[in-house]
Amino acid sequence: MRVLVAGATGVVGHPLVGALRARGHEVSALVRAESRDRAPEADAVVVADALDREGLLSAVSAARPEVVVHQMTALRLLPADPVEAFALTARLRTEGTANLVAAARAAGARRLVAQSVAFAAAPAGGPVLDEDAPLYVDAPDAGWAATVRAVAELERQVLGGGPDLAGVVLRYGTLYGPGTGYARIGGTGQRVLTGKFPLPEGGSGITSFVHVVDAVGAAVAAVESEATGVFHVADDDPAPAAQWLPHFARTLGGPPPRTIPAALAPRLLGWFMTHQLTAARGAANDRARTELGWKPLRPSWRDGLGRE
Numbered sequence: 001m002r003v004l005v006a007g008a009t010g011v012v013g014h015p016l017v018g019a020l021r022a023r024g025h026e027v028s029a030l031v032r033a034e035s036r037d038r039a040p041e042a043d044a045v046v047v048a049d050a051l052d053r054e055g056l057l058s059a060v061s062a063a064r065p066e067v068v069v070h071q072m073t074a075l076r077l078l079p080a081d082p083v084e085a086f087a088l089t090a091r092l093r094t095e096g097t098a099n100l101v102a103a104a105r106a107a108g109a110r111r112l113v114a115q116s117v118a119f120a121a122a123p124a125g126g127p128v129l130d131e132d133a134p135l136y137v138d139a140p141d142a143g144w145a146a147t148v149r150a151v152a153e154l155e156r157q158v159l160g161g162g163p164d165l166a167g168v169v170l171r172y173g174t175l176y177g178p179g180t181g182y183a184r185i186g187g188t189g190q191r192v193l194t195g196k197f198p199l200p201e202g203g204s205g206i207t208s209f210v211h212v213v214d215a216v217g218a219a220v221a222a223v224e225s226e227a228t229g230v231f232h233v234a235d236d237d238p239a240p241a242a243q244w245l246p247h248f249a250r251t252l253g254g255p256p257p258r259t260i261p262a263a264l265a266p267r268l269l270g271w272f273m274t275h276q277l278t279a280a281r282g283a284a285n286d287r288a289r290t291e292l293g294w295k296p297l298r299p300s301w302r303d304g305l306g307r308e
């Protein structure tokens with residue numbers, strides 16, 4: 001099939017281009033002009049910025065894709081400028097997605113596969129939730145509420161393409177592996193290694209991890225499948241912070257995380273990470289297994305988190 005990958009220089013997008021080509025697909029990599037030299041090897045490289053509607057429309061039309069994959073975020077900016085990273089990512093999820101849906105339609109694509117997040121669910125029920133659980137659009141933190149609303153808008157647009165443009169939303173768990181924040185040299189990895197990532201007392205928030213190879217594998221499955229809808233892409237081992245954080249520190253060779261009173265956590269870790277470590281629910285992957293025919297090659301973070 002002819003497939004276009006938007007976000008082809010990214011942590012997931014870059015290896016995805018190679019994985020799709022290895023399966024025999026003809027792949028166009030969509031990259032921004034300033035990132036041209038980081039483009040993966042592809043059948044074609046097309047240049048456009050997703051926030052430039054006209055430019056995107058003509059670049060995507062030239063590639064004539066049957067399937068379009070959306071792996072765009074601005075989270076690369078997180079370490080340098082978190083406010084800008086989230087603001088730009090929200091714009092990519094709303095405006096960028098609208099432009100990509102229009103471009104996919106204009107190009108005659110019949111399928112759109114987009115990256116979303118598995119940890120945007122409201123913390124009710126559980127401890128492990130399926131895809132029908134409501135998103136945390138009314139989170140008490142204005143920043144996280146804005147992020148979740150942008151995620152909800154991305155999903156609405158991707159799934160609302162009508163019968164001519166079938167939509168698939170892949171809600172990735174917390175990514176680990178090469179290039180991610182949870183790599184040994186990633187931002188979170190380094191904080192854990194140097195003892196700067198404390199554990200709020202109890203540590204009962206659940207994280208569902210997913211290795212980059214499995215995020216890529218799920219995107220390949222979604223491209224090739226006829227299934228539509230929302231899918232959690234996460235490993236088989238959702239775990240509380242009280243388990244994964246000390247394990248991560250040990251594997252990295254760092255000190256055990258310092259336990260802090262929960263009330264202190266927002267000041268030391270920020271609202272989102274406190275929520276993640278104390279209240280978040282995990283994500284069940286049964287639907288992706290059954291309907292996409294996908295299963296994780298890395299079923300548990302316990303065998304890999306902190307090793308690369």
Ligand SMILES: NC(=O)c1ccc[n+]([C@@H]2O[C@H](COP(=O)([O-])OP(=O)(O)OC[C@H]3O[C@@H](n4cnc5c(N)ncnc54)[C@H](OP(=O)(O)O)[C@@H]3O)[C@@H](O)[C@H]2O)c1
Pocket residue numbers: 006007008009010011012013031032034035038048049050051071072073074075076092115116117172173174175179180181182
């Ligand atoms: N999904 C999650 O679980 C999550 C949550 C929080 C943090 N993170 C961290 O953030 C990273 C996420 O990896 P990812 O693959 O989602 O993101 P990524 O590696 O930052 O890739 C994003 C892709 O979007 C492209 N892009 C950005 N702005 C664009 C625009 N205006 N037009 C066209 N393309 C644009 C980027 O291109 P350029 O190369 O040109 O910028 C890049 O190819 C990892 O480090 C992960 O640990 C992930």
